[in-house]
Structures are given as structure tokens and as C-alpha cells.
Amino acid sequence: MPNDRLRLNDGHSIPALGLGIWQVPPDDTAATVATALRLGYRLVDGAAIYGNEAGLGDGLRDSGIARDEVFVTTKVWNSDQGHDPTLRAVEASLQRLRLDRVDLCLIHWPAPAQDRYIDTWRALIRLRDEGRVRSIGVSNFMGAHLERLVGDTGVIPVLNQIELHPRLQQGKLRALHDRMGIVTQSWTPLGQGRSFGAPPVQAAARRTGKTPAQVILRWHLQLGLSVIPRSTRAAGLAENRDIFDFALLPEEMAALAELDEGVRCGPDPMSFA
Numbered sequence: 001m002p003n004d005r006l007r008l009n010d011g012h013s014i015p016a017l018g019l020g021i022w023q024v025p026p027d028d029t030a031a032t033v034a035t036a037l038r039l040g041y042r043l044v045d046g047a048a049i050y051g052n053e054a055g056l057g058d059g060l061r062d063s064g065i066a067r068d069e070v071f072v073t074t075k076v077w078n079s080d081q082g083h084d085p086t087l088r089a090v091e092a093s094l095q096r097l098r099l100d101r102v103d104l105c106l107i108h109w110p111a112p113a114q115d116r117y118i119d120t121w122r123a124l125i126r127l128r129d130e131g132r133v134r135s136i137g138v139s140n141f142m143g144a145h146l147e148r149l150v151g152d153t154g155v156i157p158v159l160n161q162i163e164l165h166p167r168l169q170q171g172k173l174r175a176l177h178d179r180m181g182i183v184t185q186s187w188t189p190l191g192q193g194r195s196f197g198a199p200p201v202q203a204a205a206r207r208t209g210k211t212p213a214q215v216i217l218r219w220h221l222q223l224g225l226s227v228i229p230r231s232t233r234a235a236g237l238a239e240n241r242d243i244f245d246f247a248l249l250p251e252e253m254a255a256l257a258e259l260d261e262g263v264r265c266g267p268d269p270m271s272f273a
Contacts, residue, residue, distance in 0.1 A: 004016055007178070009181040010137055012077045014104070014158075014185075016221055017229075017240075017273065019032070019229075019230070021055075024232055026054070027055075031057040032055075033056055033062075034059040037060065037063035037065045039238055039255075043228070044071070045228040048074060048080070048096075054098075056097060057096065059222055073105070075105065078114065081111060081120045083120070094132065101131060102134070104137060106214050110141050121149055121153055124136040125153065142270060159183040162184065165265070166256055166260065168187075168191070169260040185227070189220055193213075211239060214240070214242065221243065222247065226228070
């Protein structure tokens with residue numbers, strides 16, 4: 001399948017498309033994850049703060065898909081930053097997931113006012129070296145945070161998961177990622193639907209016979225990004241997965257690029273604690 005995996009700088013790879021489980025109710029998580037995996041998803045993006053790691057693990061086991069075929073991500077929350085707290089937090093995540101390792105662990109936010117993300121990163125390096133975490137990365141880090149992280153430790157994150165959608169395209173940060181060899185992963189990739197009615201999206205949807213959501217998710221893939229949309233409905237999961245059988249034209253990609261307004265749906269990483 002074209003565009004289905006992205007190479008990480010540590011030699012591993014990640015599926016380009018995954019399921020995000022932020023705001024999936026804990027009671028619904030196992031069924032949602034199992035359904036997604038049966039539909040062909042092979043990446044599930046979780047986090048301690050989501051409160052549904054147990055459901056993620058249950059859904060993986062219920063799906064009948066072999067553990068080694070599924071890429072599982074979790075994240076260290078702000079209140080657990082620091083070296084020893086991070087070690088404890090990741091161990092707690094593994095216990096909730098009932099897994100002996102995760103494929104990727106991220107620092108959820110830089111939380112610069114706390115100034116603990118360097119120590120947090122050193123703990124993730126240790127966990128990677130011990131085999132508890134296969135790959136390590138960050139989320140919501142800006143350029144200055146990345147440069148300090150690498151400057152202080154010499155270890156480059158494999159991935160930075162950031163808010164990215166047609167209204168917030170993060171071109172400067174994506175370019176830095178490219179220079180550093182960091183995969184860009186998009187959260188809130190549909191931008192809460194705010195671009196669904198935009199003329200370039202509508203035009204591409206008409207030409208391809210796809211939905212606006214599928215057009216936007218395809219746009220992410222063609223930018224070389226990993227993308228983690230959320231849905232709890234089987235039909236929605238199938239729709240989000242059905243984006244590998246068409247391509248946007250260069251002029252359509254250019255038209256979508258014009259939608260960038262630099263407007264966030266979520267918090268500012270420079271101030272969020």
C-alpha cells in the first residue's frame with residue numbers, strides 16, 4: 001500500500017495513518033480500538049492523561065491482531081515530568097496497558113515553565129536503552145525546545161506530534177523537522193471540521209468523489225506526515241482509512257496551502273503548563 005509507513009531516525013518505522021483515542025470514553029475504547037484494528041489500522045495513539053490506556057490494551061488483545069503488528073504510542077503527562085517521575089509514569093502506563101513495552105513514548109508537552117523536559121527526556125532515553133520503550137519522541141515541542149533537547153542530550157526525537165491542519169500548517173516547524181530527521185505527526189488533523197466547506201476542499205472532494213475529511217487526511221499523507229484522526233463509529237473509522245486509493249493534484253495541494261491562517265484549536269505550547 002503506498003504511503004503507508006514512514007521511516008524513523010532510529011531505524012524503525014511508523015504507520016502513516018493511525019487512530020487517535022483522545023476523548024474516546026474509557027468504556028468505549030476497547031471496542032473502538034478492536035474495530036479499528038480489524039479494519040486495518042496498525043497505529044493507536046494513546047496517552048496517560050486520556051484515561052483510557054486500559055481500554056487500548058484490551059482492544060488490542062480483543063482484536064485478534066498480533067501484538068507485533070500494532071504500533072502503540074503513549075505519552076508522559078506534564079505532572080509526571082522529571083527523571084524519576086517519568087520512570088514511574090511509564091511503568092504505570094505499561095501496567096494499565098498490560099504490555100511489556102510500547103513502540104513509542106512521547107513527552108506530551110514541553111511545559112516550559114516547569115523546565116523539566118530535559119530530565120524527562122533523559123529518563124525516556126534510559127527506558128529506550130532498557131527496552132521498555134522502542135522509540136522516543138515528543139509532542140507539541142517548538143523549535144527552541146527541540147534545539148535545546150538535542151543540544152543538551154545529543155539524542156534527536158524520532159517524531160514530534162503537533163497540532164496541524166489546513167488552518168494551521170506549521171510550515172516553519174515542519175521544515176525544521178525535515179532538517180533534523182524528525183517525523184511530523186498531526187493531531188486534530190481535521191481542524192474540528194473548520195475547513196470542510198473551504199472551496200479548495202470542496203472542489204477536490206467533487207473531483208475525487210471523496211468526503212472533505214478524506215481530502216484533508218490525504219493532504220496530510222501527501223505532505224509526508226503521519227496522521228491520527230479520531231472516530232468511535234465503525235463507518236467513520238472506515239471512511240478515515242479509505243484514503244490510499246486516490247491522490248490530490250499538485251494544484252489542489254497548492255490551493256489547500258493557501259488556507260493556512262496560523263490559527264490554533266488547542267493550547268499554545270509556549271505557555272501551556
